[in-house]
Amino acid sequence: MHLIRQMTYQPAGRAASVETMTFAHLRELNDGGSQRADFHVLAVIDTGPGSVTVDFRLHRLRERAAIWIPPGAVHRWDDIAEVTGHVVLFIPAAPVTDATRELVAFPDLAAYWPIPDADWPYVDTARHHLLLETSAPPSVSSTQLPGILLSALVARLHPPHADIPLAHPVFRSFRSSVEANFRQHHDAGYYARALGYAPRTLSRAVQQATGRTAKAYIVDRIILEAKRLLAHDRLTAARCATTLGFPDASNFSVFFRKATGVPPGAWQAALPPE
Template structure:
C-alpha cells in the first residue's frame, strides 16, 4: 500500500514482494505492528477491498459516516473508494484480507447490498475463521514457493470465505450468481455510475450509453440493490458530496462544480432534498460533532 496526499489518505494496492496474486492476507496484530504511527485511525480511502473478521477482542470502526462497534464475530467489508478508519483496533485479533476487485468473481449483488459491518453467530464464526486460515496458508505457500502459486485457487478460497461469512439475507443467497440478465445489467450500470456520476445525473444518460431503457436499469438495480436506478445514482452523488464536505476544505461552490452541477444553487437544492440540510450547515454540524468526538 502507498499513501496519497490530503486529509484522506489514498491507499493503492501494492502487494508485498512475492505476492502479486491480487489477494493478500494479514492480521490485526500485523497491521498494528506495521503501523507504529497509528495512521490507521485517520481517514483513508483504499482502491481495493478489505475484509476482516474479529476472532476475539473489541474495538471500533468508522466507514462513510457510520460508526460500528466491533466485537467477537464482527465481520467488516470495506469496498474500494470507501472512506474509513480503524477508530480502535488495539484489542482486536483476527484475519484481514486485502484483494483487488478482479480477484472476486460473481458477487455483484453481495457487494452492493451487504452491509459494511455485521455479526457472525457462534456456529458460523469458527467456520469463517477456518476458511480464512486456509486462505492464509495457501497465500503463504504461494509467496514462499512460487511454483505452488495459483491465482485461481486463491480466488476460489476467497470466494468460499466470503460466502461462509455473508449474513443471511436474500442478497446472500444469490451472491454467486454472476450470470443472469439482471445481474449483468446492474453490474454494467454500477460500473458506469462509478465512472460518470460527476457528469451524468440522469438515469436516461446511462440508458442511452449502455443500450438499455430506463425501466430495465431500474428493475435490475432494484433486484440487486433494493433501490431504484435513480435513487442509486443520487445516493452515489450524495456520498461523494459528503466526503468532499467532511474531509476537505473545498468551498461548497467548488464541490458543486466537481460533482457536475451547473451552479451552486442546483447543488444546494439537491443536497437539501436528500438530507434536509444545506451543504454548508451539514459541514459545520459534522465538524462540530467530530471535534466533540461524537
C-alpha cells in the same frame, strides 16, 4: 493512518493481489484518522468489542463478525484495542471465480455482519488456509493460490449482498453504468437510454433489487461521493461541484441540501476533527 502506504502491490505476482495482517499489526499502523484506500479491506473478527466507521456509519464490532470496506470508502478504526482477528487487503481483480468477482464489483457492499455459528468453522478454516498461503515464500506455481483461497473465504462468508447482483441482471447493468458515469450523468433517463431499457422496466428492476427508485439510487450515489470528498479530501463545495459534474457551486449546494437537509459547508464543518 498509513495503511495505504503499507500496500506494496505490483503489476504481477502474489503480493499484487492479496495481503494479510493481524489486528495487532493494524493497531500499530492506526493513528486514529480517516482513510480512503483503492483496495478492499476485509476483516474477520474473532473477539471484540470495538468499533469502526465506514462511510459515516458507526459499526459496533462483536466476536465472530465480518467487516468489508470497498475501495473508495472513507473509514476510520475508532476503537480496536481489544479486537482480535485478521485483516485481508486485496485488489478488485484478486478473486478468481465469477461469483466472487461479482461480489467484489458490487458498490453497495454490506459493511458489517455477524457470522452464523454454523458457518464459523468453514470461515475460520478458509481464513487460516489463506493466512498460511500468504505467509509462504513466493513461487511461480503458487501465484494464483491466494486469489483462489480469497475466493473461498469470500464465498464462505456469504455477505448479505451476495444474492442481489445475480438475481437482478437489469439492475446489475444499471449499477455498473451508474458507477462508471454518475459524475457526468445524474438523470435516470440517461441510463435507461444507454442500456436500452424502457424507463419503467429499469425503475422496476432497481426498486426490486434495492427498495429505491432509479433516481433515488443515483442521488444516493452522488451524495455518498460528495460526502467522501467533503470529509476525506476536504474539498470545497465549488471543487465538489466540478468533480461531480454540476454547473456551479450553487447548483451543487441546492442538490446536497435537498438530499441531506443541510448545506455542504455546514455538513463538512460538523465533522469531527482528524
